[in-house]
Structure formats: C-alpha cells, structure tokens
Amino acid sequence: MTIEINQHMIGPGHPCFIIAEAGGNHNGEIALARELVDAACDTGVDAIKFQTYITEKVTTDYTPKANYQKKNTGEEESFVEMGRRLELSYDAFAELQAYCASKGVLFLSTPFDFESATFLNDELDLPVFKISSGDVTTLPFLEHIARFGKPIILSTGMATLAEVETAVGTLRDAGADELILLQCVSNYPAAPEDVNLRAMHTMARAFNVPVGYSDHVSSNEVAFAAAALGACVIEKHFTLDRDLPGPDHQASLLPDELRELVLGVRKVEAALGSGLKLPVEKEAEIAMVARRSLVAARDLSAGTLLASTDMELLKPGTGLAASFLSQLLGRTLKKPVPKSQQISLEDFID
Numbered sequence: 001m002t003i004e005i006n007q008h009m010i011g012p013g014h015p016c017f018i019i020a021e022a023g024g025n026h027n028g029e030i031a032l033a034r035e036l037v038d039a040a041c042d043t044g045v046d047a048i049k050f051q052t053y054i055t056e057k058v059t060t061d062y063t064p065k066a067n068y069q070k071k072n073t074g075e076e077e078s079f080v081e082m083g084r085r086l087e088l089s090y091d092a093f094a095e096l097q098a099y100c101a102s103k104g105v106l107f108l109s110t111p112f113d114f115e116s117a118t119f120l121n122d123e124l125d126l127p128v129f130k131i132s133s134g135d136v137t138t139l140p141f142l143e144h145i146a147r148f149g150k151p152i153i154l155s156t157g158m159a160t161l162a163e164v165e166t167a168v169g170t171l172r173d174a175g176a177d178e179l180i181l182l183q184c185v186s187n188y189p190a191a192p193e194d195v196n197l198r199a200m201h202t203m204a205r206a207f208n209v210p211v212g213y214s215d216h217v218s219s220n221e222v223a224f225a226a227a228a229l230g231a232c233v234i235e236k237h238f239t240l241d242r243d244l245p246g247p248d249h250q251a252s253l254l255p256d257e258l259r260e261l262v263l264g265v266r267k268v269e270a271a272l273g274s275g276l277k278l279p280v281e282k283e284a285e286i287a288m289v290a291r292r293s294l295v296a297a298r299d300l301s302a303g304t305l306l307a308s309t310d311m312e313l314l315k316p317g318t319g320l321a322a323s324f325l326s327q328l329l330g331r332t333l334k335k336p337v338p339k340s341q342q343i344s345l346e347d348f349i350d
Helices: 030-043 067-073 079-085 090-103 114-122 139-146 161-173 199-207 221-228 255-272 281-290 322-328
Strands: 003-005 008-010 017-023 047-052 106-111 129-131 152-155 179-184 211-215 233-237 293-296 311-314
Touching: 017 030, 017 255, 030 047, 030 090, 030 255, 047 090, 047 114, 067 079, 090 106, 090 114, 106 114, 106 129, 114 129, 114 139, 129 139, 139 161, 152 161, 161 179, 161 199, 179 199, 179 233, 199 211, 211 221, 221 233, 221 255, 233 255, 293 322, 311 322
Parallel strands: 017 047, 017 233, 047 106, 129 152, 152 179, 179 211, 211 233
Antiparallel strands: 003 008, 293 311
C-alpha cells in the first residue's frame, strides 16, 4: 500500500518520510518551539512533530515518573507538574502550524486526549495522525481518531504482535483504511541490541501496511539500517541543546546530527538502487583494466590450428573475453600473432 500525505508518497519504492520529533523539547515556550521549527527546516526533514494534550485529561496525580524522567528532571517535580510545564495551548499549536507552513515544513502533533485529537482534526485539519506507543492499547481513543478518516501512523513500542493486531483491527473497524506501523522501543535512550528492526518486516507481512521506525537510539546507525531494510517512515527526537531542562533532551539529536540523519538516509536510499544487476557507466574504464582478454601464449604462425595451450588470459580487458575461448579452438590463423598480442576474430580463416 502507498499512502499520500501532503504530496508525500509513503510506501515501498518511495523516499523515506522523515519526521523530526520535537515532542516537549520546547519546554512549554512558544519561542523555543519556533526555534525548533527553524532548526528542523535547515536539516531537510519532511515534517516536525509536537505533542498536544491537556494534562488533566491524560493522567492522575498519582502517576509516577519513569526512571529516565527522574534522572533528567529530578524527583521534586511530579509527573503532573512536568506535564503542565511542557503543555502548550491550542492557540500556540495553531500559530506553530502557520509558522511551519511559512517555512515549508509539514506540522504534525500527536494527541494524547480526546479533546486534543478533535482540536487537531477540526481546527487544524491535520493530514495525518500520529498515535504514540503508549496508546496502542487505548482502544476507545484509537476508535475516536480512526473516525476522522485520516491516515494514521501508529508507534508500537511496548506492544506484542497480538496487541498490535488488536489495535490494527480496532482502527480498521472504525474506518481507518490507511495505516503505517512503526517499530519502536520505548526506552530513552534505547540500546541498539533491543531495537529488533526485523519486526518491521513481521508487521508488514502480518498487516499488509507500510512500516517504519521510531528511533530512540542516541546515534544514527540504527536509523540508517532501518532505511536499508525498507523503513518508509523514520522518526527521531531532536533538541537545540541537550543541557536544557526536560525529560527528552538528553536522548535527542542536535540539529547537526539530525541533518546527518537526513543526509545518511538519502544516501542509503540512493545506494539501494533499482535492484537490476547492471554495470554503471563509471565502471567501463575500470573494466578495461581489471578484466582479461585472450592473447597469444607464444608466437603463433599463420596456419596454426589453435589449441587451448596457444592462448592465455591477460589484462587489459579490451579484447575478446574468456567466453570466446571455446569458439576459437580448432580454428586456423590466417596471419601470425606475436606472443601477448590480443587475438581477434579477424585473425582467422573464415
């Protein structure tokens, strides 16, 4: 299946759709969010994605922080307080969408509650919805988003294949016909040995959908491997400064590293080629030097009935190739051929 998102064709055989995940790395500041948009535009990504939510509609006061969040933001601030600090208003998201449009990059945002999802659909008319790994099992929320009739990108961190199957069935039953599934490891940062990129192929076979990879590894090598394995979408967190306060900055790329990600993925795509086994034009000169031609193994006189011992294969490859050997055996030379001179078809009696 190929899915069109804002004139980007997403699916096998098309360029990888690269999403710069700003998430909450704006620290609740619209000015910093605009700087993130500026930085993302300079890297060549296709889209920049934020997170839209109302804290009280997502969590209770009793939700504990994950260990990485405690490490990066301290234990004094609660999960709810952190959520409020990183929350942007709906007006801010409308402003960011307009700013992204003026900069030529697609604005996306992951909703985390019903009201925010409706806002993104009804007010901002997002062309595609990204659903986080944490909501793979939030089936009523999946149904709500599916009813918008927009393409959906679903991250699958923490999920079993059975849970993904239930989520996909729920989305499809509620009207979502265009799905993209992302392999993901919900750890920040994720260890390369935990990534399991082959799960992309498992999900592609199981559900007949385009697949991709949401990358939480702190370097770019695994993302390049995902592109080589056919990821149609790659998503990666980025920040302007890893020392900024917040839960995700330390596991995010800096702008120069994000640019390297984009350039690297595009190089991988170019290297994959068409799949047809053919030489390229630039190999022609090397082939003349690297390959071998049939030459006289000794001075051969006119009238010689050619035997295999009369010929050898030596560089350069500008003459008859080894494939002509059987055709020359037993033929009579009409003129002498000095040792090491290339043998040609014109040397023989017709």
